[in-house]
Amino acid sequence: MKTYFIILAAAIAFTSCESKKAGAEDNKDVTLKGQFKNSAGDTLYLVDYNSGTAIGIDTTITDETGNFAFTKTISEPGFYNVEVGSKAFAMVILEPGKTFNITGDVKNLTNTWVIEGSDDNKYLKEFNEYATRYNKDKVEIVSRLKQMEAD
Numbered sequence: 001m002k003t004y005f006i007i008l009a010a011a012i013a014f015t016s017c018e019s020k021k022a023g024a025e026d027n028k029d030v031t032l033k034g035q036f037k038n039s040a041g042d043t044l045y046l047v048d049y050n051s052g053t054a055i056g057i058d059t060t061i062t063d064e065t066g067n068f069a070f071t072k073t074i075s076e077p078g079f080y081n082v083e084v085g086s087k088a089f090a091m092v093i094l095e096p097g098k099t100f101n102i103t104g105d106v107k108n109l110t111n112t113w114v115i116e117g118s119d120d121n122k123y124l125k126e127f128n129e130y131a132t133r134y135n136k137d138k139v140e141i142v143s144r145l146k147q148m149e150a151d
Contacts, residue, residue, distance in 0.1 A: 009071070010097075027097035032071035032082065034102035036062060042084050042106065046070045050078035066106075077120070084109065091128070093120040 029117045032046065046058040057080075062068045070082075075096040082102065088109035094100060100117035110128075116119040 003132075028073045028075060029071055030096055031069065031071045031099040032080075032092070032094060032102060033099070033103075034067070035106040036066045036068070036084065036103070036109070037086055037107075040064045042066075042087070044068055044070075045083040045085075046072065046084055047081040048078065049081060054081075057130045089114075091124065093118065093124055095120075096113050106132045117148040 008029050013027050015065065018114065026075070028123040036042070036044075041064070042062050045056050045062050046060075048055045058070050058072055059069050060070055074094060074096050076095060079091060081089045081091050083089040084100060084106050088106050090104060090109050092100065092113075092115055095118060098117055100115055100121070102113060102115040104113035115125075
């Protein structure tokens, strides 16, 4: 499992080093906007996970249809959570100078979020789906082994 995470991190670092459009290197603002179903009036938190600890960097409240937007200045690409109180979260990769659009359903955000704006987030989501399947299979195997021992 660690190997897959290391490979994912290396792939993200590599793709983050791609050449940038002229002038983009000067823009350090990132915009994350979107719509979450079943989240009217919810408080959303943007949390930075790049220093090894969670640091809340912004909050916003969704409108009556679940729309929201964050705009922050960041110095380099990194991992961030969009948290809907304690209900749900989605971990995303944000990059300076880019705009991202995220959608999902708060009732099952982990499995329904979709983000546009970079391939890095697509790879992160694929990795998370793989890790979830791996952990589910692992739990099933351990359960079967325990059952076999009991018989």
